[in-house]
Amino acid sequence: xxxxxxxxxxxxxxxxxxxxxxxxxxxxxxxxxxxxxxxxxxxxxxxxxxxxxxxxxxxxxxxxxxxxxxxxxxxxxxxxxxxxxxxxxxxxxxxxxxxxxxxxxxxxxxxxxxxxxxxxxxxxxxxxxxxxxxxxxxxxxxxxxxxxxxxxxxxxxx
Amino acid sequence: xxxxxxxxxxxxxxxxxxxxxxxxxxxxxxxxxxxxxxxxxxxxxxxxxxxxxxxxxxxxxxxxxxxxxxxxxxxxxxxxxxxxxxxxxxxxxxxxxxxxxxxxxxxxxxxxxxxxxxxxxxxxxxxxxxxxxxxxxxxxxxxxxxxxxxxxxxxxxxxxxxxxxxxxxxxxxxxxxxxxxxxxxxxxxxxxxxxxxxxxxxxxxxxxxxxxxxxxxxxxxxxxxxxxxxxxxxxxxxxxxxxxxxxxxxxxxxxxxxxxxxxxxxxxxxxxxxxxxxxxxxxxxxxxxxxxxxxxxxxxxxxxxxxxxxxxxxxxxxxxxxxxxxxxxxxxxxxxxxxxxxxxxxxxxxxxxxxxxxxxxxxxxxxxxxxxxxxxxxxxxxxxxxxxxx
Numbered sequence: 001x002x003x004x005x006x007x008x009x010x011x012x013x014x015x016x017x018x019x020x021x022x023x024x025x026x027x028x029x030x031x032x033x034x035x036x037x038x039x040x041x042x043x044x045x046x047x048x049x050x051x052x053x054x055x056x057x058x059x060x061x062x063x064x065x066x067x068x069x070x071x072x073x074x075x076x077x078x079x080x081x082x083x084x085x086x087x088x089x090x091x092x093x094x095x096x097x098x099x100x101x102x103x104x105x106x107x108x109x110x111x112x113x114x115x116x117x118x119x120x121x122x123x124x125x126x127x128x129x130x131x132x133x134x135x136x137x138x139x140x141x142x143x144x145x146x147x148x149x150x151x152x153x154x155x156x157x158x
Numbered sequence: 159x160x161x162x163x164x165x166x167x168x169x170x171x172x173x174x175x176x177x178x179x180x181x182x183x184x185x186x187x188x189x190x191x192x193x194x195x196x197x198x199x200x201x202x203x204x205x206x207x208x209x210x211x212x213x214x215x216x217x218x219x220x221x222x223x224x225x226x227x228x229x230x231x232x233x234x235x236x237x238x239x240x241x242x243x244x245x246x247x248x249x250x251x252x253x254x255x256x257x258x259x260x261x262x263x264x265x266x267x268x269x270x271x272x273x274x275x276x277x278x279x280x281x282x283x284x285x286x287x288x289x290x291x292x293x294x295x296x297x298x299x300x301x302x303x304x305x306x307x308x309x310x311x312x313x314x315x316x317x318x319x320x321x322x323x324x325x326x327x328x329x330x331x332x333x334x335x336x337x338x339x340x341x342x343x344x345x346x347x348x349x350x351x352x353x354x355x356x357x358x359x360x361x362x363x364x365x366x367x368x369x370x371x372x373x374x375x376x377x378x379x380x381x382x383x384x385x386x387x388x389x390x391x392x393x394x395x396x397x398x399x400x401x402x403x404x405x406x407x408x409x410x411x412x413x414x415x416x417x418x419x420x421x422x423x424x425x426x427x428x429x430x431x432x433x434x435x436x437x438x439x440x441x442x443x444x445x446x447x448x449x450x451x452x453x454x455x456x457x458x459x460x461x462x463x464x465x466x467x468x469x470x471x472x473x474x475x476x477x478x479x480x481x482x483x484x485x486x487x488x489x490x491x492x493x494x495x496x497x498x499x500x501x502x503x504x505x506x507x508x509x510x511x512x513x514x515x516x517x518x519x520x521x522x523x524x525x526x527x528x529x530x531x532x533x534x535x536x537x538x539x540x541x542x543x544x545x546x547x548x
Contacts, residue, residue, distance in 0.1 A: 047418070048268055049242075049243060049269070049363060049418065049420065050363070050417070050418040051269055051362050051363070051418065052416050052417055052418065053418075054268070054269075079189075079191075079242070080189075081189065081191065082242075085268065088268075089268050092268070105518065106189060106191070106192065106242070106518045107517065107518040108518070109469070109485070109487040109492060110487065110492075113487055113489055117467070117489065118445075120419065120421065120438070120440050120445070120469070121419070121420055121421070121469075122415065122417045122418060122419040122420070122421075122440055123417055123418050123420070124417055125417070139415055139417050139440065140387075140415045140416035140417035141416040141417070
């Protein structure tokens with residue numbers, strides 16, 4: 001019964017549902033890292049203004065779903081006045097689950113700097129975090145084959 | 159710094175801003191986006207436009223931006239206005255003193271929009287109802303408007319347009335990036351000729367630079383997508399005689415990227431006919447903002463701006479004096495930085511900081527009036543902030 005309940009809850013979560021994105025502030029990434037301590041994860045930054053993101057996000061999520069031990073943390077680099085659009089676009093892209101995070105305010109360069117001082121704001125921007133949370137940054141649409149190889153490697157690691 | 163702060167607060171009060179830093183008429187608890195522009199009229203009065211919810215608002219200053227007073231709404235009827243990132247409302251004066259304001263109106267679907275313009279016979283007079291510049295009315299991308307006035311008085315509006323991408327996809331074909339389109343008005347904004355394509359395969363999300371030139375044409379500079387995905391800059395001449403000059407490459411940073419940099423160039427012509435430009439690249443090993451003069455084979459006298467994290471540079475020129483301004487975030491605060499050349503961009507002085515803020519800000523723009531340089535920088539802590547250079 002308990003197992004059934006869990007299955008029902010999981011399947012319920014595996015469909016886009018309307019919810020505002022969680023506000024991503026200067027402390028959020030540190031919190032995410034604490035929560036995912038010792039685990040590999042992908043930090044995927046996108047924006048409602050970024051056309052390539054629209055093609056990338058569903059593909060990245062679909063791919064990552066096959067490696068459930070490696071979470072993908074989606075963060076929209078869009079300020080609060082755009083969070084309604086973030087939510088709508090998330091649903092339009094048929095993304096699973098709630099729409100991740102979005103920038104908590106419009107002092108964008110400060111939020112960007114906190115994530116990575118060497119990131120200029122180009123989107124999509126993806127960080128592949130190993131289990132020890134050293135990360136590799138990629139600007140632009142990710143290569144799905146390379147991403148799959150990375151996912152496979154970090155999932156297989158002890 | 160304290161004086162600056164007091165000055166800022168006074169300025170904020172003068173344009174009707176609450177001491178909290180909320181621009182006027184914010185509504186719904188949301189802060190208006192920070193895209194704003196300013197221009198001097200022929201009498202040395204400074205005018206600015208910024209977005210406030212679903213209105214573009216006009217402000218005026220008789221003291222070079224030290225104090226401002228509201229000068230009304232540009233659009234009487236509310237409509238969405240793009241004013242974040244490389245989007246902002248813009249204003250130009252034509253030779254007869256008419257004021258023209260352009261902006262991008264986002265439509266309901268993501269990435270779609272229309273280029274809007276409203277004109278007033280004199281600043282302070284009522285604006286015409288806004289009109290859409292282009293004849294193409296598909297709900298697709300027409301965004302990132304740029305506006306200028308050619309030496310002959312023609313009004314030129316240019317933008318990023320995806321009609322050719324949409325048409326190619328309908329035929330099952332691929333299309334790299336978007337396109338640059340433009341439209342010309344020869345009657346002071348009363349009507350626009352049908353829009354024309356200037357270039358195929360532009361980047362999708364960076365502002366376009368338009369520089370009126372001595373020959374009566376307009377030189378455009380924009381971030382392009384060179385095959386297969388190199389997001390360097392291209393340039394072309396908008397011929398006001400109806401004859402455009404072919405697209406050529408302007409920068410060679412080799413920034414290969416399938417992404418939106420949201421970081422467009424600026425360009426101006428000096429009295430001798432030289433075109434001065436600033437642009438940004440994230441190409442590995444070359445990351446940064448650059449100055450250069452546009453020659454026949456691309457940029458010459460190229461100089462990397464001295465700050466590693468220089469962003470959103472702009473420039474103005476008078477005679478041989480070139481002034482650059484840009485933003486730099488140092489981890490704590492955003493600084494407004496400037497740099498000057500006295501010899502047309504061959505040699506440069508020391509960069510120095512004009513202002514610093516720990517609040518959100520838009521992009522800086524360099525203005526020149528009666529031989530003096532000013533930097534306009536709209537920020538939460540200094541609405542319509544304007545600094546006069548020594």
